[in-house]
Amino acid sequence: METINYDIITIGGGLGGAALAKVMAESGARMLVLESEPQFKDRVRGEVMVSWGVAEAQELGIYEIMKSAGGREIELEERVAGQSGEANKPAHRHLSSTTIPGLPKLTFYHPEMQEAVLQAASNAGATVHRGVRVRGLESDGGPKIIATVDGAEQEFTARLIVGADGRSSGTRKWGGFEVLKHQAKTFCAGILFDGMDSPDDSSQNYRAFDNGLTALLFPQGKRRVRAYLCYPQAWGMRLSGSNDLRRFVDWCIDAGAPAEYYEDVTPVGTLASFDSSLTWVEHPYRDNIALIGDAAGATDPIWGQGVSLTLRDARVLRDQLLGHKDWDKAGHAYAEEHDKYFTVCKTVQIWFEQLLVETGPEADARRELALPLWREDATRRVDTFSSGPDHSIDESVRQRFFGEE
Ligand SMILES: Cc1cc2nc3c(=O)[nH]c(=O)nc-3n(C[C@H](O)[C@H](O)[C@H](O)COP(=O)(O)OP(=O)(O)OC[C@H]3O[C@@H](n4cnc5c(N)ncnc54)[C@H](O)[C@@H]3O)c2cc1C
Known part of the structure; x- marks a missing residue:
């Protein structure tokens, strides 16, 4: 069997895998994307990217591509x-x-955006194999993937494997990551x-x-x-x-x-x-395997954070890989950053859920206290959903949010 070596392989070529492949290929990395779908179809996924995600898309150089592919401001x-x-x-x-x-x-229409960003990755020099479902990872002397491409079994190795394979990520399981959950x-x-x-x-x-x-x-x-x-x-x-x-x-x-x-x-x-449950991995990097996008952390779709988080993951991982010669250090640095911003997203989401979504007398009492205060001072309504997760979530912020100070 032929063994082909790359710098990075992404398992999954959705928005996360494709965006990372595009920017890393542009930086000279030998990139391979393995994507199971021969053609993307509607699976009911994110079709609004909030303002801070727009900023991430601009940083990755995919915003104009997204607009050209039908994205509407x-x-x-x-x-x-x-x-x-x-x-x-x-x-x-x-x-x-x-x-x-x-x-x-x-x-935007999600499948159209996936096609456009994956095409951009290919245009930037990434090798993209469609209709290839990865079924496992071997870790004998570094991670290795055996996959069937055009009817032939091939072995792929890389310095870094990136699990960008979504909410039910197989990479997460094969890499031995523990999945945590906040039940919605x-x-x-x-x-x-x-x-x-x-x-x-x-x-x-x-x-x-x-x-x-x-x-x-x-x-x-x-x-x-x-x-x-x-x-x-x-x-x-x-x-x-x-x-x-x-x-x-x-x-x-x-x-x-x-x-x-x-x-x-x-x-x-x-x-x-x-x-709508939140699922996530603490420290989404180990042993030359990084997780990005929903594989690293999926939030409740109702708050519209998933695409933006996915693009931030791609951007932060790129920055760390370009900033370190030692990619193991880069992987750990990415994971530490991910933990910080994902914790903010997760915590604020749970606050909103308690205040705006839960029903019953306790939730009504919380609303009676907080919402009149929000009307007087809109800064109490923590704006991470539109403005991004670079926000303090200390106890004083929580108290102002709920009007408990
Ligand atoms: C109902 C719903 C509504 C949502 N609404 C919003 C919203 O309004 N705004 C927002 O920002 N986010 C929203 N999201 C979340 C958003 O869709 C995701 O966060 C985002 O699409 C994650 O991108 P990803 O690349 O990580 O994963 P995915 O988009 O899931 O892509 C993973 C890719 O990996 C491929 N793959 C999986 N396993 C393998 C394998 N073994 N081998 C090869 N390929 C594989 C899949 O085919 C897929 O193309 C919503 C999600 C849901 C479920």
Whole structure:
């Protein structure tokens, strides 16, 4: 069997693996990407990249590529929250003038972006094998992959293997990483609609405190909209396929979304639901194997952090690899940084969940205390979701968030 050696192999060529392959190939590294999908299809994934993710995409030199591949800049955000059935007042936000990066968000169709960024990696000189599913790692004298490419078994070795293989990462398991979990109380369901009459220039967020429902709308242009719904796991249903579509729409309306938006919609792709639990690995590097993107840490999709985190991982790992001759040191330095910013994302997400998503008397009491204070002083609402995870989360920040000081 032929053995081919590379500097870096990424297992997975989604946004994380492809972005890393592009920037490292540009820096002269011999890159191989092994991607199981011959062609990307809709699997209900991130279709909004928040402002701090836009900054990461710019740093990686993929932002213009993403815009050319159909990404749309969205400057306005509209949020409506309160008790269901009441006329709750919308809050509007202009992103470029109110976020630390001073940038809009970007909406897009995920499979199109994956194709575009993976093509950019190939254009930069990375070798990309599609339709190749990696089934294990051998670690005899350094990590080694045996995979079938064009019908022939081949052995691949590298200085560094990067697991960029998503939420159910095999690399994580083969590398012996322990997966930690914060169990969510919600599922996140998503579907793409055509023919939706919602605003085309702003994202929409509707939340009902009494029933625990959140509906989100991200316009992709020409009345095509990615619609998400966050609903309690306690209801015992996993919305999926066309039979559950009516229920999906009804629950979006129960979250406060205007019924007329959904009147003439046509589904594109399938309806699918995901457990919103956080899963992550502490220190996502060991023995020449690094994890990035969802493989290193997946957050609750409802807060829209996944793509941005994935791009930050690619950028931080690149910076460390370019900054160290010893890639083992680079891997550990990446993992230490990852732990810091992922901890901020995770902690703030759990605060928001306790304050805005949980139902019942204790959660109502938390809201009664905090939300009037937020209306007086918006800086209490920690802005990591749009502005990024370079934020203190010490006890005084937590107390101001909950209005407990
Ligand atoms: C319902 C839902 C909604 C979301 N909404 C948002 C949002 O609005 N905004 C946001 O920022 N994030 C969102 N996310 C999260 C976001 O989609 C992810 O964080 C992001 O796509 C992770 O990118 P990745 O490259 O790490 O993984 P993935 O996109 O999962 O890519 C992994 C790649 O690895 C390949 N692969 C897997 N195993 C193997 C193998 N053994 N061999 C070869 N290839 C393999 C897969 O085919 C895939 O292409 C959402 C997620 C979900 C589930």
